[in-house]
Amino acid sequence: MSKKIATREAYGEALLQLGRENLNVVVLDADLSKSTKTYDFGKHFPERFFNMGIAEQNMMGTAAGLAASGKIAFASTFAVFAAGRAFEQIRNSIAYPRLNVKIGASHAGITVGEDGGSHQAVEDIAIMRAIPNMTVFVPADAVETNAAVRVAAAIDGPVYIRLGRLGVPVIHGDAFEFKPGRAVSLREGRDLTLVATGIMVAAALEAAEQLAAEGIEAAVLDVHTIKPLDEEAVIRAAKSTGAIVTAEEHSIIGGLGSAVAEVLAENCQVPLKRVGIKDSFGESGKPAELLEKYGLTAKHLIGAAKEVLKRKA
Amino acid sequence: MDGELLKKLQDKAKKIRCHIVRMIGKAGSGHPGGSLSAADIVTALYFHAMQVDPQQPHLPDRDRFVLSKGHAAPVVYAALAERGFFPEEKLLTLRELGSSLQGHPDMRKLPGVDMSTGSLGQGLSVANGMALAAKLDGKKYRIYALLGDGETQEGMIWEAAMAAAHYKLDNLTAFLDHNGLQIDGPTREVMSPEPLADKWKAFGWHVQVVDGHDFSQIIGALEKARSVEGQPSMIIAETVKGKGVSFMENQAGWHGAAPKPEEADKALAELA
Numbered sequence: 001m002s003k004k005i006a007t008r009e010a011y012g013e014a015l016l017q018l019g020r021e022n023l024n025v026v027v028l029d030a031d032l033s034k035s036t037k038t039y040d041f042g043k044h045f046p047e048r049f050f051n052m053g054i055a056e057q058n059m060m061g062t063a064a065g066l067a068a069s070g071k072i073a074f075a076s077t078f079a080v081f082a083a084g085r086a087f088e089q090i091r092n093s094i095a096y097p098r099l100n101v102k103i104g105a106s107h108a109g110i111t112v113g114e115d116g117g118s119h120q121a122v123e124d125i126a127i128m129r130a131i132p133n134m135t136v137f138v139p140a141d142a143v144e145t146n147a148a149v150r151v152a153a154a155i156d157g158p159v160y161i162r163l164g165r166l167g168v169p170v171i172h173g174d175a176f177e178f179k180p181g182r183a184v185s186l187r188e189g190r191d192l193t194l195v196a197t198g199i200m201v202a203a204a205l206e207a208a209e210q211l212a213a214e215g216i217e218a219a220v221l222d223v224h225t226i227k228p229l230d231e232e233a234v235i236r237a238a239k240s241t242g243a244i245v246t247a248e249e250h251s252i253i254g255g256l257g258s259a260v261a262e263v264l265a266e267n268c269q270v271p272l273k274r275v276g277i278k279d280s281f282g283e284s285g286k287p288a289e290l291l292e293k294y295g296l297t298a299k300h301l302i303g304a305a306k307e308v309l310k311r312k313a
Numbered sequence: 314m315d316g317e318l319l320k321k322l323q324d325k326a327k328k329i330r331c332h333i334v335r336m337i338g339k340a341g342s343g344h345p346g347g348s349l350s351a352a353d354i355v356t357a358l359y360f361h362a363m364q365v366d367p368q369q370p371h372l373p374d375r376d377r378f379v380l381s382k383g384h385a386a387p388v389v390y391a392a393l394a395e396r397g398f399f400p401e402e403k404l405l406t407l408r409e410l411g412s413s414l415q416g417h418p419d420m421r422k423l424p425g426v427d428m429s430t431g432s433l434g435q436g437l438s439v440a441n442g443m444a445l446a447a448k449l450d451g452k453k454y455r456i457y458a459l460l461g462d463g464e465t466q467e468g469m470i471w472e473a474a475m476a477a478a479h480y481k482l483d484n485l486t487a488f489l490d491h492n493g494l495q496i497d498g499p500t501r502e503v504m505s506p507e508p509l510a511d512k513w514k515a516f517g518w519h520v521q522v523v524d525g526h527d528f529s530q531i532i533g534a535l536e537k538a539r540s541v542e543g544q545p546s547m548i549i550a551e552t553v554k555g556k557g558v559s560f561m562e563n564q565a566g567w568h569g570a571a572p573k574p575e576e577a578d579k580a581l582a583e584l585a
Contacts, residue, residue: 065438070450071449
């Protein structure tokens with residue numbers, strides 16, 4: 001886990017590969033192509049790349065029109081602007097008519113860092129997963145991102161792909177297979193399950209390692225698809241380990257933690273602790289400082305694990 | 314234009330207006346004002362300008378139509394029925410549970426509808442995307458869009474206006490149904506979008522202003538728009554909201570109100 005690659009980097013590379021293989025793929029950006037990493041696609045396939053300027057709503061509508069005419073459109077911008085500013089365009093012009101638009105939403109979460117709260121999407125998963133017809137992917141590393149882009153292109157309908165700015169460890173090997181809607185079991189354990197998504201998967205693995213040293217066996221489930229959620233995997237984890245901790249770089253309201261809580265409440269009630277951002281905006285700071293301040297490190301996961309274990313009895 | 318074509322279009326427009334009144338009357342809700350104002354524009358499109366095949370509604374090379382002012386769905390439904398996309402009887406299921414004739418157009422429910430619309434301000438962007446795709450594929454089909462004047466208060470319209478000119482979308486023709494009224498009253502009073510022709514020109518469009526109820530002007534403008542190169546075309550159609558029904562004409566109140574049975578009868582008698 002030494003090599004660190006940001007999922008947005010992997011997104012850009014995946015688009016480039018996909019662009020070579022599939023002439024139907026078009027990419028749109030809103031003046032952030034160097035940050036969202038769609039720039040290289042634009043350089044290689046200028047006729048299939050549309051810079052829409054600083055106009056995210058129009059970008060989403062244009063992507064819808066391209067998709068309605070047979071294209072697979074990847075519309076890319078920061079998560080705050082994609083899920084936020086262009087929410088209703090995504091809802092009414094993309095998701096309602098179930099058009100083939102993939103939303104590459106980069107710079108999600110607080111690890112955007114210094115730009116501060118205005119640029120840190122902490123509610124985008126909640127917004128996107130509430131939209132009918134929408135599939136929501138939150139890849140944990142570069143390998144998962146590459147696979148998510150390919151799978152998204154093959155899905156006939158809208159997909160939201162949540163990406164980060166920060167370099168993150170590569171977790172998966174070459175044999176990794178991305179099955180949409182299927183969580184990945186990364187570690188077995190009998191005492192509790194850490195259910196994590198995005199950059200928190202690496203933190204969960206780290207926490208499980210440290211917990212093992214204390215004699216606590218934590219399973220780790222990587223949920224790269226928030227919607228449709230792998231309910232079976234969540235129920236299985238609850239039944240086999242009897243306690244759940246969720247982890248996400250997102251508000252605890254409406255994201256992975258909420259989705260898991262919904263499944264548990266209806267199917268299998270076990271102690272649950274949601275690790276995430278507690279109904280607050282972020283602020284400027286270095287990513288590592290922010291993760292510490294907002295409670296999103298392996299240390300915080302370990303604390304949450306010990307808490308649910310106490311409630312498990 | 315020749316008399317035979319004019320007669321055909323006038324007859325069709327009359328039938329379409331009657332359908333609009335009947336279907337909204339039956340549904341008990343809907344938007345007659347902006348449907349009637351756009352009836353001649355939509356007639357000119359579906360019965361003269363657009364290459365479409367009712368037997369093959371999803372033909373890849375067909376011309377496309379985006380009704381950005383989605384609440385005027387009845388005028389499009391009526392035109393599609395008259396054009397043979399589905400039986401006329403279906404019009405009377407407008408807004409009913411299970412009907413493919415939703416309150417606003419749903420492309421997944423009704424073949425012939427090229428885009429689902431209803432939230433104002435979004436249609437032109439979609440039309441741009443279709444026009445970009447046609448250019449990318451080297452196809453000759455054209456994209457038509459119909460905008461409301463009130464709708465131009467949405468900022469997204471101007472984002473799309475800028476982009477269409479930037480990408481030189483000369484395969485796109487948009488109509489602006491300039492009837493001057495929106496829900497809360499005269500558009501000039503609620504939030505004036507004027508001067509509209511100057512604004513579209515400033516945004517890089519080829520602009521024509523026509524009487525939106527005069528077929529020879531509408532058809533002439535469509536022909537001119539087809540010949541314009543390197544620029545998207547805007548046809549500002551001066552129209553009358555509720556056109557053809559005396560008590561609905563120029564009344565903001567008829568934007569979204571259904572005629573009661575006796576009102577519908579009176580309207581139909583006037584239209585006959």
